[in-house]
């Protein structure tokens with residue numbers, strides 16, 4: 004449980020087999036045989052449930068938080084609960100809670116994953132252990148270890164799967180005192196190129212060039228092999244540790260943001276073991292098993308690992324091959340048809356380990372921190388899916404050997420003999436030499452096949468080039484045939500275009516005019532609006548002025564009326580007084596006139612009576628009385644006339660005064676009225692002038708507007724008519740042009756199609772012939788090659804039967820010699836016994 008209780012450099016513990024889903028269910032991972040690593044194993048050829056399928060075993064390893072993660076206090080989202088045997092992932096991202104729990108069988112990695120598989124290898128199975136996971140999660144640490152060195156044959160506590168497996172193998176073989184031969188190879192797959200990490204370095208070449216890329220070949224039995232891959236014969240664990248160290252140092256590594264020493268390649272370390280074993284019947288058998296230890300390059304999120312340029316390409320290649328691996332796993336799990344093994348070299352190499360005859364264990368590695376959550380979940384899903392893959396393991400090749408004759412220990416071709424017969428060794432040597440020769444022949448044949456394949460590939464490339472060229476030619480031909488049609492089309496299109504351009508110009512002119520008009524209309528609208536408001540204002544003012552003047556006039560009229568009334572009444576009164584006065588005067592006049600009349604009558608009478616007297620008196624004497632009376636009368640009259648005169652004068656003066664007052668009043672009143680009226684008149688005049696002007700302006704504006712509108716309407720009409728005419732012409736032309744183009748195009752197309760069909764038929768026939776030729780020649784070569792192979796196989800078969808015969812003869816001879824020896828010894832024993840008795 005390294006995530007929760009981190010152990011630095013501890014043994015590779017904390018492994019689990021993920022449960023099939025989030026639902027906590029017991030794991031179905033294959034339970035390993037509980038067996039001590041060094042216990043000699045008795046069983047041979049133990050298949051998986053009598054040839055049945057077994058699931059791939061998947062284990063999960065969570066590394067402890069790194070120093071950097073601890074320094075940054077990176078939140079841990081993986082919790083491993085040893086008691087409950089579960090791993091929980093809990094994280095809340097953007098208010099979304101991710102909670103997943105995986106059940107596991109807690110085991111320590113070595114006992115759980117390595118021990119059983121190493122046992123299977125020693126039982127003659129091919130087994131694969133591979134580490135898969137995000138970059139920096141501890142794949143290399145798991146496979147190779149933390150870098151500690153073995154001391155006195157003891158491994159350091161941080162040793163990885165490979166050294167532990169190696170140790171176990173040797174411990175078992177030593178404990179069994181087994182006779183075996185062991186070879187190791189170390190292959191690197193970088194950017195889809197294979198290199199041998201054990202190949203001797205060429206001193207003059209640079210580091211990269213020292214590792215020659217190698218070809219991945221089909222072995223004809225559904226498997227693959229890497230041509231030229233060195234297999235070093237080894238006889239001790241220490242030797243393998245050295246080789247592993249040397250090879251690992253050559254691996255492509257680089258520093259990324261997620262791992263200071265990130266492996267940029269996939270590596271496969273293979274240990275092939277041949278073991279000689281005795282059957283209970285005493286028959287000797289050779290078993291061969293192979294252990295592949297695969298350290299995959301880490302899947303990575305390029306943006307998070309900080310990979311740039313070359314590194315990004317590496318990451319792309321890594322992710323590509325891992326994606327293919329994922330697709331292979333998915334197809335195997337879902338049984339969904341074609342399995343895309345051939346899509347990458349990695350899957351071609353791992354073909355037998357995934358759905359093949361190999362026993363496989365995947366160690367999925369994860370990191371505990373939150374920033375790796377996405378990749379962690381993806382790894383967990385991947386691990387969960389991979390658990391459902393079923394392989395059908397088969398025991399490797401077993402063949403019997405002769406019975407050993409002496410106890411001498413020797414090595415031959417890396418095979419460690421503890422017992423062996425000299426003759427058998429000789430024969431074996433001869434056989435091996437012959438096999439070597441045959442291998443050489445096979446290699447040269449392989450080379451031939453390679454060359455042929457190369458030729459075939461180059462032919463394929465050539466034909467592909469030719470077909471490309473043909474396609475280009477066809478394209479140009481099409482272009483050529485289309486050219487004339489295109490010219491016509493282009494001319495017409497140009498005409499149309501110019502027409503359209505003109506129309507577009509006209510339209511834009513029209514639109515700009517319309518725009519201008521719109522602007523003017525807008526301005527007019529503003530003016531009208533302004534004018535309207537002003538008019539309303541002015542009318543209001545006018546209304547107010549008129550109503551004020553009306554009310555003023557009304558009040559003036561009222562005042563005038565009142566004044567007139569008061570004047571009339573005062574005049575009435577005065578006139579009444581005057582009438583009265585005049586009446587009185589009249590009366591007094593009348594009375595005085597009457598008095599005067601009376602007096603005159605009296606006078607007349609008196610005069611008449613006394614006229615004569617008077618006349619005589621007058622004439623003679625003019626009497627004094629009469630004269631006195633006359634003077635009295637005259638003075639009374641005079642007084643009366645004077646009184647009348649005074650009254651009349653007074654009346655006249657009063658009348659005059661009253662009249663002059665009235666005149667004055669009238670004059671003032673009229674003056675006021677006149678002034679008021681003239682003011683009102685002036686105001687009314689100005690209002691009427693303004694109104695008249697205003698109406699004149701309105702009239703003028705309306706006239707101008709009407710004129711503008713009429714003009715613009717007529718211009719619009721004219722332009723629209725022109726436009727319509729133009730469009731009609733253009734459409735007519737376009738229709739004519741399209742019709743004619745269609746007619747021409749149909750003809751041209753027919754012609755072209757015929758031409759292209761002819762060309763295609765020709766080119767296809769040519770290609771077909773070429774390919775047929777190629778196939779024929781290839782068939783021939785393959786035939787030759789297979790004939791050769793057959794010959795070689797027959798030869799090999801002959802050789803093997805010859806060997807068998809020789810072997811049988813030798814056995815017979817040996818048996819004879821043995822019997823002879825036995826009888827000789829018996830004779831000698833009898834002779835010795837006889838001599839002893841005699842002695």
Ligand SMILES: Nc1ncnc2c1ncn2[C@@H]1O[C@H](COP(=O)(O)OP(=O)(O)OP(=O)(O)O)[C@@H](O)[C@H]1O
Nearest residue numbers: 012066138139140141142143144262265266300301
């Ligand atoms: N179980 C563990 N205990 C202690 N340290 C570990 C453990 N697993 C990994 N580490 C450390 O984590 C770092 C990264 O490990 P490693 O290089 O093995 O990762 P990787 O998965 O192989 O990465 P890449 O895919 O980039 O090669 C190393 O420093 C290693 O020592």
